[in-house]
Amino acid sequence: MTPKMKATLDEEIREAARKLFLSSSVADLCKNEATPKQEEFLLHVFQAELAAREENKRHRLMKRAGFPTYKTFEGYEYSHIQFPPLFSREELESCQFVREHKNLILYGPVGTGKTHLAIAIxxxxxxxxxxxxxxxxxxxxxxxxxxxxxxxxxxxxKDLQKQDLLILDEWGYVPVDRDGSQMLFRIVSDS
Structure with missing residues (x-):
């Protein structure tokens, strides 16, 4: 193993240890006392743990999201979609607008795939x-x-404000309780 490869391996171990919230002494101990094969194995263990944590995080986020069904962009028919100027399918599917804190409103007649698209996003x-x-x-x-x-x-x-993406779907009847008497209001959409 060349000195450059050893330095890269040591840095990867240090970075993985940091992401796992381990003290820097773990990386120092490894650098000073482990053989290259031991370091490679330790890095493999750290990377496997990081990958497992990421996968668990995605599962947790999916469960907490509360989607009524699972939908993706795969197979979605875009032929009837009209994107506004300066906004493309690629920007939609990359969710860049979420990171930029921009709102997105999907509107159109019933049955055109708005909910499917919202869930896929x-x-x-x-x-x-x-x-x-x-x-x-x-x-x-x-x-x-x-x-x-x-x-x-x-x-x-506060919990709602902590969300990176809040999806509101489905117009319908909303019961409102005023002074104990139940009233129904219909929220109307253009569709």
Whole structure:
């Protein structure tokens, strides 16, 4: 092993140890006392652990997102989609707009795949390690009303603000309780 390869290996071990929240003494001990084969094995162990943690994180994010079903961009038919100027399919599928804190509104007639596309965006965001939450509008309104009744509205709002991507879907009936008398309001969309 050349000195350059050894230095690269030592740096990779140091970086992996840092990502695993291990002290720098682990990397120092390895650098000073381990054989090259031992260092290679340790790096392999660290990388496997980091990969497992990333996979577990993606699974956790997917579960917490609350998608009603699993959808991806694969096989999605874009022929009926009209993108605004300066926004492309590639930008949509990369979820760059999420990282840039830009809003996206999908609108159109019923049955055109808006929910499929919204879920696919959310799934991609979770795969990228972004905190995502999916709600129907009705579900969110009811959740907010319940949190208000229970005195936990601030906590819910803070949790929502921590999300990288918040997906609101589905127009519908929202029951509103005013002074004990139930009223129904219909949220109307253009579709």
């Amino acid at each position: 959310g799934v991609k965001a979770c795969q990228m390690g972004l905190k995502t939450k999916f709600f129907s509008v009705t579900e969110l309104v009811l959740k907010l009303a319940e949190a208000r009744k229970q005195g936990t509205l601030e906590k819910l709002v």
